[in-house]
Amino acid sequence: MRAQIDSAGGLRHLVTLEGLSRETLLSLLDRAENYRRIPGQPAYEGRELAGVTVSNLFFEPSTRTRASFDLAARRLGAHVLNMDMQSSSRVKGETMLDTVYTLEAMNTDVFVIRDTEAGLPEFLIDHVAPHVSVISAGEAHCSHPTQGLLDVLTIRTHKRRFEGLKVVIVGDIRHSRVARSTAQALTTLGVTDLRLVGPESLLPDENEFRGAQRFTRIEDGLADADVVMMLRIQKERMAVDASLDDAAYFRDFGLTPARLRLAAPNAIVMHPGPMNRGIEIDSRVADGPQSVIREQVNNGVAVRMAVLAAIAATLTRHRLPL
Ligand code: NCD
Numbered sequence: 001m002r003a004q005i006d007s008a009g010g011l012r013h014l015v016t017l018e019g020l021s022r023e024t025l026l027s028l029l030d031r032a033e034n035y036r037r038i039p040g041q042p043a044y045e046g047r048e049l050a051g052v053t054v055s056n057l058f059f060e061p062s063t064r065t066r067a068s069f070d071l072a073a074r075r076l077g078a079h080v081l082n083m084d085m086q087s088s089s090r091v092k093g094e095t096m097l098d099t100v101y102t103l104e105a106m107n108t109d110v111f112v113i114r115d116t117e118a119g120l121p122e123f124l125i126d127h128v129a130p131h132v133s134v135i136s137a138g139e140a141h142c143s144h145p146t147q148g149l150l151d152v153l154t155i156r157t158h159k160r161r162f163e164g165l166k167v168v169i170v171g172d173i174r175h176s177r178v179a180r181s182t183a184q185a186l187t188t189l190g191v192t193d194l195r196l197v198g199p200e201s202l203l204p205d206e207n208e209f210r211g212a213q214r215f216t217r218i219e220d221g222l223a224d225a226d227v228v229m230m231l232r233i234q235k236e237r238m239a240v241d242a243s244l245d246d247a248a249y250f251r252d253f254g255l256t257p258a259r260l261r262l263a264a265p266n267a268i269v270m271h272p273g274p275m276n277r278g279i280e281i282d283s284r285v286a287d288g289p290q291s292v293i294r295e296q297v298n299n300g301v302a303v304r305m306a307v308l309a310a311i312a313a314t315l316t317r318h319r320l321p322l
């Protein structure tokens with residue numbers, strides 16, 4: 001795969017957080033803080049993406065990620081094309097690459113792409129023109145870099161530090177691109193106490209998430225945690241026979257107010273969405289005082305603005321002269 005960082009140190013593409021330096025991550029978080037506006041404040045409006053065309057290609061359903069990439073690009077002045085790839089020419093037999101070349105011919109500068117299968121973002125990085133950038137908006141179970149960034153931004157806002165934090169991720173970690181990207185970012189930023197909780201069948205392989213502790217009892221993983229991150233059970237990524245009983249899952253792993261009391265008193269509760277209320281999380285927790293779930297959504301727009309702006313700044317070095 002071509003490098004995500006260009007020779008001058010600028011962000012060129014973003015398909016994984018793996019290998020990105022602490023400095024790169026922190027500068028994206030700082031940039032995002034500058035763009036962040038809480039609901040009720042006027043949204044940031046800028047021209048950082050003036051003259052830039054962003055094409056969003058989503059081969060998989062998405063609410064938060066898609067809406068926030070769209071808003072992020074528009075608030076920075078981009079032209080935005082939202083392609084619903086479930087009804088696009090791919091269904092008519094056009095190859096993915098032909099679709100991309102078609103949109104490149106219409107002066108697309110940045111492709112934002114989500115796919116159910118692994119490998120497409122990396123493949124595109126190797127095939128797009130030298131002045132075009134690729135951002136992953138979720139790649140199979142492998143990677144979801146902007147979600148990882150918005151998660152660590154949310155944690156930094158509340159905890160002001162990464163060193164010494166106890167972070168627990170609970171749920172379907174095996175199928176979660178969110179857990180992979182967020183864990184990579186946390187590790188790079190200095191978190192050493194990372195715990196993974198779930199039934200054996202939903203924990204990742206031993207060679208993944210190196211350094212993390214694994215628990216099959218939620219009570220053990222929650223003890224004194226500063227950050228509790230709940231994940232959705234992703235039935236669409238499981239083999240049909242891996243059907244889980246929702247009530248039994250809630251009984252064994254659901255985050256209830258009583259269980260949350262095992263964590264540190266000021267622990268924050270996170271969830272990337274979409275939530276299955278009553279399966280992985282009790283509504284009293286999801287809507288309770290420790291929940292930062294809607295702040296994550298707010299940070300998602302700011303982080304996507306930061307990534308797009310960083311890439312647009314790099315792009316100016318790679319574009320053709322008039
Ligand atoms: C997640 C995703 O699609 O990877 N959602 C999101 O992007 N906010 C998590 C999920 O689908 O459970």
